[in-house]
Amino acid sequence: MLGSINLAEFVKADKVFDFEKFEKTVRISVKALNEVLDEGLPLHPLQEQKDSVRDRRQIGLGIFGLADMLIKMELRYGSKDAIEICELIGLKMAYAAIDESSNLAEEFGIFPKYNRNAIMQSAYWRRHTSTDNRDRVLAFGMANSQLLTIAPTGSLSTMLGVSGGIEPIYANFYERKTESLHGRDEYYKVYTPIVKNYMEKFNLKDVSELPDYFVTAQTLDYHERIKMQSIWQKHIDASISSTVNVPNNFTVKQVEELYMYAWEKGLKGVTIFRDGCKRAGILTTPSKAGSAEKSVEQILPRGMIIKADDNCIGKKRTLTTGCGTLHCEAFFDQDTGDLLETYFSKGSQGNCNNFMIGLSRMISLSARGGIDIYSIVDQLKSCGSCPSYAVRSATKKDTSKGSCCPVAIGNALTDMYEEFINEINEDYDDIKPKSDKQSRKKNLMNPCPQCGEPLAFEGGCNICKSCGWSKCD
Template identity: 70%
Template sequence: MKQEEPLPAGGSCLLGSINLAEFATPHGFNFDDFRKTVHIATIGLNEVLDEGLPLHPLQEQRDSVRDWRQIGLGIFGLADLLIKMGVKYGSPEAIDLCDMIGHAMADEALKTSALLAKEYGPYPKYNPEAVEQSAYYSKNALGETKQLVKEYGLRNSQLLTIAPTGTLSTMLGVSGGIEPIFANYYTRKTESLKGHDEYYKVYTPIVKDYMEKNNLKDDSELPDYFVTAQTLDYKNRIYMQSIWQTHIDASISSTVNVPNNFTVEQVEGLYMTAWEAGLKGVTIFRDGCKRAGILTTSDSKKDDETSEKHKTTLSRGMIIKADDNCVGKKRTLQTGCGTLHCEAFFDPDTGELLETYLSKGSSGGCNQFMIGLSRMISLAARGGIDIYSIIDQLKSSGTCPSYAVRTATKHDTSKGSCCPVAIGNALIDMYKEMQDEISDDSEEIIDTPKQSKKKIVANATSSKCPQCGGNLVFEGGCNTCKDCGWSKCD
């Protein structure tokens, strides 16, 4: 809502989300129960805001929360709702339904905030003229709500936002935010169960439930309203976000997934469409980026075989040179014979290991042995041996008596059973750190006319989940792990 002065950048906003899929009935969307839920959620967020207000560390933060009282109630599970109701995502029927749901949500949130203002007073920075003249308020507040706001004001300067819901949606097995389902199924690969690569489909919960209820054998038999992020026309995707933006007084976190062959001209068209539709921001993710990881819509191992052929390989006996622009990292290890310094240098583009330097920080142990070991590790790395194979050999070195004694007596040794094992653990730790840095650096922010908040993510390196080690999928404006539910935005 329009204010006389802007909301402070340091303000705090409490977030909460409602699962729309739970309001689908055989007779349509249950607006009565939905309004009751919005009412309860708005009150609940205000109560949590009051509880947490004195806990903010800075006085500036406490003042901001007190003066503006920002909350952010949102939704998720929209795609599941539409599938349950047999409505195609992005269709005129879907846009009309979202318009009605969003309007009901905004009106009920405004009404509840006005009733809270009646009991506790409006937020200190409340400006009645500015609020009543705002286009958002005029569009979303109905007659009764407008009367309550005119009489009592509003308890909150901000009420609605659609935040990333990666963890919530994965935990409940529904779609995130206002996005379509990412895919009807994922192709997973196992190497350990049968002694060879085995590929199998893992269906999205809403797809699996439908197929079981209707005795379908394959997802090709699904009706056409099972739309996925990869098959949806981007303009319909933009129009869906646009209709929600008219009912959301803050912002929307959402990702437009586009196919691998999406051109620069099409990207420009997408941004212009988003700008013309009134979006505050839009994020694009192109299929095929390395960050896609273990979750893929491929039906067979053909894609894996093709990608393997295009990998750069070294001829037997060929050793590449480590340039001066390597990125170095260092770990100081405590071994059975004293301090050991481990330095590793990585390729700045791929993050692959190129060289290592090992040196003893004390008189104990054999420094010449460490020099020889570091040279052999470096030679193997520059000869095309992947770091995991090198680490596997280092970890097969067994147990050193000196290491074991110091571990048992002083409990200060680095992780491992001997110097080579400790070095292997340090190298893999630095390697993963390097890969994370490359992943973070590979996000290109591209400003477009009149929309500085828009961005496109491209050429991303595969990113691992810090919680379970699985690969991440970029959706909902955030990296999310489909294996454990971890989300970078939570």
């Protein structure tokens, strides 16, 4: 059972963190999560799940809005002062959660799998109890085997307009594009709420005027990012969802150094995200020239064939050709929209059907080798006319659009591809070809399946800053 506390709400007018109010909130949250846990216990479909929840009573109280809190306190994320305040908050959170779980154990009893000796030997427990409550905790036990975790909180943070988990703010502003209002592509800035409020309050005209404590995921040094996670790791008894963003020019050697540094700082795990990777789909930020940066198209080395996994979406067309029915199936990558596989089969057996099987395999191989679908279709449409196709077109007039089977297949692939792209709300003006002989590039690699806006990769999960959709929910 998960729950999170918005740290940004505990900064007082004098830029001081309200520890008293925070401790009360932690205690209330622990009680609330235990009540929800009891309420949901009979709703689990499997007996094994019910047994596990009842025997261990695991809850996961966490935080979000950390970056907003630090900005309100005028502390730079990753700085020495920021690390020190997070140390105090994490310590207070763990202390209050353990103490309140002991209070619940006194009132309702310990969790069935409670082991007093294991608790006494736990370095985490000793570090987060004091002489004031240690004897009482040992006397009454604990109501929960797990108390704290930091989840991505993608939907929560987007809904409330604050940063997620322990992440820094992703960017000071994002680029949005509209064409419906002006009849043309027009880009405009959407500022992160705390940035927008600060700029309006102090009448700033550009983000370059912001104080130095407005740092973003792209500009933050990874050492500071890992230091922040390591501080919270000391006070969290379960897991932390967190992503270290690195630039596109980050080398293999630097990745190795990052992982080693994370290990040295005692992290249980670390996720890195390199800008410009194939499954990027991150929100666009302005380039040095001032225009919006487009997602980088993945270019495969010559001879490299990617694998078509099960994570793809299929489309089907039934075509009528000069020889009868032709079944045409195409499968697309649901994240990038790329064509991955095709399957063609005739209603009859023989050489014509064998040709279709061979053609489908060659198209699949070309697509997985990095050839875009419009270059493939261009080659298919270069085929001539089939006598059987021409006769049936003239007599029965029921053939699919084309002059032969390959041409009809090309038209079907184009139709299925554009239908698929339309379903994931990609911008049609960017995907329509200027001519049949021109290949096209996609403008968006990973759109939100709910609203079509670009996704951001934060806290180990793809989230939408526009509508709050999260792949982890």
